[in-house]
Amino acid sequence: MRFLLSPNVFQRCASLRGIDFVRFKYSKLPETMKFEPNLGSTVDKSEVNELPLSKAMLTKLEQLSALRFQSEEEIASVEEDIRLAQKVFEVKTEGVEPLYSIVEEVINCPLRDDTIVEPTSAARALQNAPHVVEDFIVVPQANIPQEANPLLEEHAKSLKKAVSESN
């Protein structure tokens, strides 16, 4: 990539951090063509700020990740991670363009020529598949539990107890 060929270290670092003050050879996007930040796809901030996590939110996390909370420690651990990550929202970002990709200040999305075909084979594609029938990958039985997780019910109860005790 071009930035590796820049004359000095300073320019290279500047390009990595997306700082604009060094002029590069490739055309930069005019101001009118920047993306407007799209907040529609991000998680509703008010939901995330609610710690400790509600039973509904824990259930939703289980559904989205197809995982199960196995113990109280795991729930506490996730909440700790969220508390840590939430610090990001404290940064003031008004007037700053979101950076979606490190190289986007320098290059356009690289395009590949359609005529060059990569050789592929079923043997290679299936080598890690545990169960194959006539070259089809057989999906293992679904192991996503459908019933409610009893741990979450207990967790909610102990939370309520803790809240009422402290009052």
Add this chain to the structure above:
Amino acid sequence: MFGRVFCRRQCVHGRISVRCGSRTAGKTRPVSSLGVVEPVIGLEVHAQLLTKTKLFSAAAIDASTACNSSVADFDLGVPGTLPRLNKECVQKSLQAALLLNSQIQPICRFDRKHYFYPDMPMGYQITQQDYPIAKGGWFEYYPVEEDSADADFKKVRLHQVQLEIDSGKTIKMDGNRLFIDLNRAGVGLIEIVTHPDFNSASEAAAFVDQLRLLLIHNHICAGELHKGNMRIDANVSIRVNGQDKPRTEIKNINSIRLLKEAINNEVKRQISILEAGDEITNVTLNADDDGNIVVLREKSDALDYRFTPEPNLPRLKIESEWVAEAKANVRYDVEYRDYIENYGVPPGLALSIVKDDEKSSFVRQTLPYVNAESSEYFNWFKELRVICGGLGIPYPPLNANFVEPFVLIVNAHTNHVITKLVAIDLLKGYLKGDVSGNVDLLIEQSNLIRLHPSDPEFQGFLDAIIAKNEKVVHKIHTATGNATKKAFNKLRNELINTSEKRISVEDAEQAITSRLGN
């Protein structure tokens, strides 16, 4: 259930008249005890792009290849692999955007749409949710049933055109087992999202049919729905007395027949729910191969797709050279529109010709060279079918040598050089192979030229016939009703036969009538 409705002011077809006269109006407005019920339908059409390799990997796209043999490491979702965008896919989607009058965006971006399913190894689909390659647009289509004569087109507005990847194929085996083939995983698709501008299943079906013809013509998509080249999701709701009701979504429709059935069934289902006094809920339905609609999920299970920008792909700036190249390669001259707009062929007939390779080839070789009105041409086209049927020859005739005689014979008839009956005989002769050589020369040499009433030969024949058939002439003068007609026809047929069909039916009838003073 479906009654004929007279549109009062501005009907669904946008025409202001008491009776809009469209045959589709009566067919599509359901009549219900709820009042005026209007189906409201929007479509999401997924069309596979006709490129050699997939959208983000260089694995070949080959429909005939063995199961799981065209899967690159990236398509498998192997950690450490990265997407590499296919230039030809971008080019083809720019062409599609131009054809659909959609505004090409200066920059666009890929997003991840997360959900778990066995045929999607990565756990997300790379799509363009927020910043698609083109926004807006419209498509004009003829809302016809086959063979209908309605020649007005309708315009459907488009929401956007976006690039995305296809998932693999899941086959349900007995015992609830799922078999996965990832050959299709990663193939580039354009998703064309329409506004809910359709008011009937047949309109939606006509749109999909004509869109597919346009895409095939431009080599953007192979267009075979049954092979999975195009799949449709339909959003269906009803408007009762002007009030919109909640909509439902039918996913994975893979044929036009299924599209019509599924939409009609869904509309009926929604009407019966409301008639029973219940509420319609936002369900998502799946159409299986037999046309059965199965509930996939209720609203309470609403999926959170957690759209995030694809971090491995910088935003795509559309260069002006690409747009110029797309403009140079785009072809608006789809065959069926040519027939409808330049030759005045009814849309239903134009579409049925275009879809049949042999008919299409025959018409293409003959219609532009015939100097008759296209309606006259198509009368001969139909006549040819009768002739071929009688002779036991495939229709349309596959013999390349027949094309020129056909054109010349039809022209000779249009120019009044030969009569219709002689023309039919000549067509039969050429088809059977009894006759060959230049048509015009043949007509002259075999004395087939039509006789006009002013010709002395014509009058000669007429005199002879009348002299020979005194009894028949007498009958014409004296009898009444059907008997007169029969006698008249007998005389007419004799006149035609003696002249060896060189007198046309109309001329013969007129001459006899005026001679006998009836």
